[in-house]
Amino acid sequence: MKETIIPIGPYHPLQEEPEFFTLTVEGERVVDIDVRVGYNHRGIEKLSEMKTFDQSTFVIERICGICSTSHPFAYTRALEDIISMGVPRRARYIRTIIAEGERIHSHLLWLGLAGHFLGYKTVYMWAWKLREEILDVMEMLSGNRNNYAMFKPGGVRRDIKAADLPVALGKLDSIIPTLEMLRKAVLEDPVLHARTQGIGVLSKQDAIDFSALGPTARASGVARDVRKDCPYGAYDEVEWDMIVTANGDVFDKLVVRIGEVFESVRIMKACLLNLPRGEIDAGIADIPPGEGIGHIEAPRGETFHYVRSDGTNRPVRHKVRAPTFMNLPTFKTTVKGATLSDATIILAAIDPCYCCTERMAVRDPEGRTLGDGYDLIRLSQEKTARIKRKMGNK
Amino acid sequence: MDIRLKALLKSLWVYHLSTGSCNNCDIEVLDCLTPRYDIERFGMLPAGSIKHADLLLITGSCNRQSVARMKRLYEQVPRPCFVVAIGECALSRGMFIHSYNCPQPLDRIIPVDVYIPGCPPKPEAIIAGMVKLLEKVKNK
Structure with a gap:
């Protein structure tokens, strides 16, 4: 033919x-x-090398609007790797809260778009309506709906007010029933089964060969998650499960993402409840010469940043690898x-x-x-x- | 009032074009279509093809790859057409003003009717901008 x-x-x-x-x-x-x-292409790596370490945090936040936490998170971790220093415990918790909030809204966004592509406008509208609730929480905690600007080398830029905690917890609790209903509507729908099961199968071997990352790999049975393999933030201090499925088709990717939304709510709630007291910023003055890497689990997979410093106030080289690339x-x-x-x-x-x-x-x-x-x-x-x-x- | 303009007041069809943005403005534009903001009450719908559109929503910092394509798309819009620049990048290139790949701001390339600042602008701001555009159409 x-x-x-x-x-x-x-x-x-x-x-x-x-x-x-x-x-x-x-x-x-x-x-x-x-x-x-x-x-x-906007030349972000070059732009980052033209700015000081502090200013770069804002530029790389604009790499992607949906991952506007993941990139600064990986970047600040790379800088902290150069100095080989820790971050105050409260700052680690706040970082985790923001990162998980981003994962929830990113997965809901995807779910809505998937529904749209499949001809399920209801799923699209419901998922995006639910996403608004999370954006409200994020706006309350950070001051903006998308670009949070919460990260700085050595800690976080803003504290979470004690008065905001119960409101945020209440909002998170209130979305669970709707999420549960959405999960049922999506995962138990026979039409959706027919459309997504056995479609676009990525076998486990292929996932490993292509170095697939994040939910794409986990849906194919590759139990790989930076949050578990190489814990950062507060992920080793709270209870949560990695969602792994075996088949690697589109349906399994749905299952993994919806499961992860629930896990993210769980992590976020645990962090908000156990938010420790103390400093939020370690106060970094200078970055010594050296090189550092930072990698974190973004909603789509592992985000990787490499930064080299020569002792001045700008990075000499800044390399970014986003998960979609893999x-x-x-x-x-x-x-x-x-x-x-x-x-x-x-x-x-x-x-x-x-x-x-x-x-x-x-x-x-x-x-x-x-x-x-x-x-x-x-x-x-x-x-x-x-x-x-x-x-x-x- | 021109009958073509009068018809636009209740049915502006929108074509959204990202010229190298970070997705944020684009998602806020999509957000306007979803239940909480529901921009459809002003008669605005995303158009499937540029040839059905009355309004170009442009986001992003106009990088070298997209400028030629954007000009070609702009030429294909049936007149009268309006252009709305959304977000700091489309207004003035914002943070990317020193980038080697973003040579000039949007309004040096094609004429812009409404500017909506913000990084990203909130859906409320986008709706406010759209209402201002409708005013502009009305007074034309």
């Missing part, structure tokens, strides 16, 4: 970052995929052999800063346009409607 190449991207009206996929399809089957990134190549195995209508959710399943389906155009070899990006989402939504009808008839 003749191969057709489908360019997806780089722009999409509903979504976030520009990225460019080239899907090669034979009929309805996807046979190959190529990813091109770089539409979002997870993107897994498309090479997961998308191959899937139908075009499943490609949308498979590409979304690793929670990349996924985007761009809209500017895609389906072209036949003569260059005639057959459809655009919305057709891809429509195909996916129609498949769900078809399955729904079929199940209704039975």
Whole structure:
């Protein structure tokens, strides 16, 4: 059969970052995929090297709006690694609270978008409505909905007020029943089972070979989590479980992410309840010459920062590796052999800063346009409607 | 009042374009569509294609990769069209003003009608900006 190449991207009206996929399809089957990134390049590493250590914290917060805690967290840990110093206990707890709040809102955001791609607008709206509650908590604790600016080398910038603790705990308690309902609605829905089970399978061996990270790896049975393997913050002082599933399909990624939301609520509550008293900032004056690494578990996987200092007030080299960079190549195995209508959710399943389906155009070899990006989402939504009808008839 | 402008008052269709942003503004734009903020009550909906849009929401610091594409998209919008710059990056490049990959701010490339500052602007601010845009359409 003749191969057709489908360019997806780089722009999409509903979504976030520009990225460019080239899907090669034979009929309805996807046979190959190529990813091109770089539409979002802003020269952050160079910018960070132009600024002082303190100023850099704010720049790298803007690497990603959803991971606006993970990057400063890894960066400050890299600086603390250069000095080889600890952080006050209260600061570690506050860092953990902010990081987990971010994980909850990031996973809910993904869940909503996954629902949208599958044609479940209800899940989309419910998940995003629930996410607002968490953003309220974060706004109360840090002063902003997304860019928290809580981190500084050696500690945190702001303290959590004692008066805010019961309010935050109350909000966290109040979202649990809704979360529970959302979990039931998503995980026990037969249509969703039909759409996601056995789709986009990433085997355990492939996950290891591709060095997949975060929920993508954990859904494939690779029990890898920086929070457990190399504890930082307060993760070794509170009780929580790593969620690992075996199958590696899209459904398992759903299970892992929803499970992690519950674990994050648990961690956040434990930290808020046991928030120790004391200093929040160790007060770093100078960074001595040397190099340091910092790695933490972001919502999408391990974020890694490398910083080299020559004793001045600026980093000489700052290297950032974000988790999506490692997870993107897994498309090479997961998308191959899937139908075009499943490609949308498979590409979304690793929670990349996924985007761009809209500017895609389906072209036949003569260059005639057959459809655009919305057709891809429509195909996916129609498949769900078809399955729904079929199940209704039975 | 021009009939085309009058029609826009209750049905502005929006095309959202990220020219190298950190996602934050883009997510706040999406947030406006969800139940708590519900910008649809002003008749605003995301358009599937640029050719159906009346309004370009532009976020991000206009990096070298995206400038040419953005110009091409801007040329394809049916007139009358409006441009809204969202977030500090689109307004003045914000933190990325010294970056080698962000040569010029948005309003040097295409004309901008409404500026919404913030890093990221809250959904309330985006809605306020949109209402100001509607005022602008009304007085045109």
